[in-house]
Amino acid sequence: MDLSLLLSELGPPGAAQGGSRQQRLYERLRRAVLDGTLPPGTVLPGSRVLAAEHGLARNSVMFAYEQLKAEGFLVADRLGTRVAGLPIALRGKGTAGAGTPGAAFSARAASLDRFPTADAYLPFTGGVPDLNAFPWRAWARLLQQAWGEVSARHLAYSAPGGEGVLRTAIANHLRATRGLACGASQVFITSGAQTALDMCARLLADAGDVAWMEDPGYPAARAVFRAAGLHVVDVPVDPEGMMAMDARRWRRQPPRVVFLTPSHQYPLGSVLSLERRLGLLERARAHGTWLIEDDYDSEFHYGSRQITALAGLAPDAPVVYVGTFSKSLYPALRIGYMVVPQWAVERITAGLQALLRPGQAVEQRALARFIDSGALARHLRAMRERYRTRQQRLRLALERAFGDCIAILGGAAGIHLTVVFAAPIDDVALAARAAALGVVVQPLSAYRAPRSVRRGPAGLLLGYGLADDEMIESLVERLVRAYAATAPAAAAGNCGPT
Numbered sequence: 001m002d003l004s005l006l007l008s009e010l011g012p013p014g015a016a017q018g019g020s021r022q023q024r025l026y027e028r029l030r031r032a033v034l035d036g037t038l039p040p041g042t043v044l045p046g047s048r049v050l051a052a053e054h055g056l057a058r059n060s061v062m063f064a065y066e067q068l069k070a071e072g073f074l075v076a077d078r079l080g081t082r083v084a085g086l087p088i089a090l091r092g093k094g095t096a097g098a099g100t101p102g103a104a105f106s107a108r109a110a111s112l113d114r115f116p117t118a119d120a121y122l123p124f125t126g127g128v129p130d131l132n133a134f135p136w137r138a139w140a141r142l143l144q145q146a147w148g149e150v151s152a153r154h155l156a157y158s159a160p161g162g163e164g165v166l167r168t169a170i171a172n173h174l175r176a177t178r179g180l181a182c183g184a185s186q187v188f189i190t191s192g193a194q195t196a197l198d199m200c201a202r203l204l205a206d207a208g209d210v211a212w213m214e215d216p217g218y219p220a221a222r223a224v225f226r227a228a229g230l231h232v233v234d235v236p237v238d239p240e241g242m243m244a245m246d247a248r249r250w251r252r253q254p255p256r257v258v259f260l261t262p263s264h265q266y267p268l269g270s271v272l273s274l275e276r277r278l279g280l281l282e283r284a285r286a287h288g289t290w291l292i293e294d295d296y297d298s299e300f301h302y303g304s305r306q307i308t309a310l311a312g313l314a315p316d317a318p319v320v321y322v323g324t325f326s327k328s329l330y331p332a333l334r335i336g337y338m339v340v341p342q343w344a345v346e347r348i349t350a351g352l353q354a355l356l357r358p359g360q361a362v363e364q365r366a367l368a369r370f371i372d373s374g375a376l377a378r379h380l381r382a383m384r385e386r387y388r389t390r391q392q393r394l395r396l397a398l399e400r401a402f403g404d405c406i407a408i409l410g411g412a413a414g415i416h417l418t419v420v421f422a423a424p425i426d427d428v429a430l431a432a433r434a435a436a437l438g439v440v441v442q443p444l445s446a447y448r449a450p451r452s453v454r455r456g457p458a459g460l461l462l463g464y465g466l467a468d469d470e471m472i473e474s475l476v477e478r479l480v481r482a483y484a485a486t487a488p489a490a491a492a493g494n495c496g497p498t
Contacts, residue, residue: 003045006032007054022060026067033073033083040085044074108227122440123475126267126416126463129327133383138375139329142366150362158358160349162189162337165368170323170337173371178298179312180321182339188352189364193296193324193336195356197221200257200320200338201228203351204290209256214242216447216456218266218294221259230257234449241265241272250283258284259292263307266296267418267447267461269410277310281317291319297414299328299380302388316341325367327415327465328380335360335367387415390464390472397476398462402483409459418444420459425487427458433482434460439475 006028032038044050047065051058065081068074075084161167167184174180174187190196197220205211207229213221215234225232233253236243242260258280262272284291293310301307311321324336340348370376394417395408402419409418421427427443434441444459460479467475 003050004054006037020060021056022063025056025060026064029064029068030071030073033068033086038083040083042083043079044081044083046080108229122438123467123471124462124464125440125466126442126461127327127465128331128463129329129415129465130383130386131330131466133386134330135375135379139366139370142369142375143362145369146362146365149365154361154365158189158361158364160353160358161185162187162358163361163364163368166364166371169368169371171339173376174309174321174323174339177306178295178321179308180339181312181315183342185345186339186342188338188340188348189358190336190338190356191358191360192326192334193294193322194220194224196320196322196324196336196338197224197259197292197294198228199352199355200290200292200322201225201230202355203348204292204320205230205256210253211257211259212245212255213259214261214265215449216267216444217259217449218261218296219447221294222449225257225259232449234451237265237268237270239270241270241276244276244279247283250287254287255289257290257292259294260310261294261296262310263295263298264301264410264413266294266414267410267416267442267444269412269414269418271307271412272310277313281310281314281319284318289318291317292322293319294322296322296324297327298323300384300387300415301413302384302391303412311339316343318344328376328383329367333363333367335363387464390467390469391417393469393472394462394464394467394476397473401476401480405483415465416461416463418459418461420444420457421487423487425458425483427460430458430482430486431460433485434479437478437482439478439482441479 007025029038029044038044044065045053047058047061050056051061065074065076069076069081073084073086074081076082164184166189167187170187170189171180171182171184174182188196190199201211201224205228209230210233211225211230212233212235213225214237216237217234222232233255235245241262242265260272260280262277264271280291283289291310295309298306298309309321311317311319318341321339322336323339325333326336338348391411395411398406398408398417398419405422407420407422409420411417427445431441431443442461444456444461447461448456464472
């Protein structure tokens with residue numbers, strides 16, 4: 001059989017095309033068998049003949065033939081070396097394109113919305129702290145110390161719930177800063193807050209149960225609940241946080257879980273009023289509902305007093321407090337935690353042992369020492385002042401550039417501001433134009449439930465963690481140019497310095 005066309009792709013000797021020639025010969029023959037170019041029963045040339053005709057070393061041909069025989073693609077008998085009879089299901093599948101359907105996806109996968117993402121290291125990217133200000137040298141020393149303390153046990157899976165020293169350090173930290181009356185046994189270390197939310201969805205509710213969440217709200221939480229098969233009910237947010245649902249709604253559609261960000265609503269920045277907090281706690285007890293409190297950026301508050309966490313108001317209430325070190329330290333650390341009531345510890349422990357295989361023992365020990373030494377508290381104090389100044393500069397630049405065309409929401413805590421436009425505008429198109437100018441922002445509509453996108457005002461989320469102070473004015477100027485190219489002429493013409 002003439003294999004000239006098939007083997008023309010082998011190229012000259014050398015690794016320029018990736019791999020040795022014998023490896024490339026094996027791959028070309030294997031692919032040809034799979035896609036039917038070499039049908040079952042085809043007799044291949046002898047190794048000497050194939051090597052001589054195509055300028056190959058005989059050992060290369062023998063390697064390819066022997067490997068294909070070992071994998072069942074070729075057989076050798078008195079007729080020579082020939083293509084084996086493959087199962088029908090394999091034929092024609094070797095060169096399937098990226099768009100060729102294979103196995104079906106789950107209904108959960110089909111229900112997940114695509115959330116716009118961008119380069120995570122550009123100005124105004126949301127949720128990323130000032131990584132240049134992190135005390136890397138001190139952190140590196142703590143890691144080195146932790147490596148000097150570990151044994152073989154620490155290179156296996158971590159202890160259930162996480163390293164005891166870190167659980168204790170976090171419990172002490174939360175008692176002092178967030179008003180949580182918790183012990184180390186109530187703290188469970190996870191691979192980031194997202195894993196904690198996933199565990200809540202799996203352990204606290206069953207498929208088909210109702211989950212209430214804020215609208216607009218955290219898209220990743222909505223994705224977690226949908227993936228767990230929960231029925232998500234979106235609850236509007238106003239200046240007092242998640243709106244109170246009347247008693248009839250609680251009776252008619254009682255939630256199994258309620259997800260909320262009460263201390264600094266994400267993304268609008270409102271604070272849940274005390275009246276609503278107490279009402280939620282009362283109704284959660286009455287209806288057997290779990291409250292999942294995401295306190296994602298509580299470390300950065302700019303008022304005279306920080307709001308006590310919802311979980312701190314009633315230690316025995318059915319509240320799971322979720323936190324992370326992604327904002328206070330750095331996202332790639334991937335260490336988060338959940339705090340549960342004392343009466344839930346045993347069941348949560350069993351659930352996490354069945355579902356998680358924790359690691360990062362060395363990093364956890366280093367983090368415990370970082371907290372206990374006071375380094376975390378010092379770092380947070382320094383960053384609060386840095387972010388306070390940066391936020392004021394960004395707010396002033398936005399007010400000067402946009403005037404009455406915008407309202408600026410949030411700012412009591414966190415590392416982002418939300419801009420809402422007075423005139424209708426396609427905030428997705430605006431974000432795309434801004435990105436083309438090197439300004440990464442997230443459209444507010446991406447945080448709304450699909451059914452409510454049209455009802456709410458358009459806006460943008462501007463994270464200032466990565467925004468260099470000296471660049472803020474020029475970045476806002478680019479944002480104005482993007483707005484002028486996107487908004488209707490009449491609306492864009494009305495914007496300008498106040």
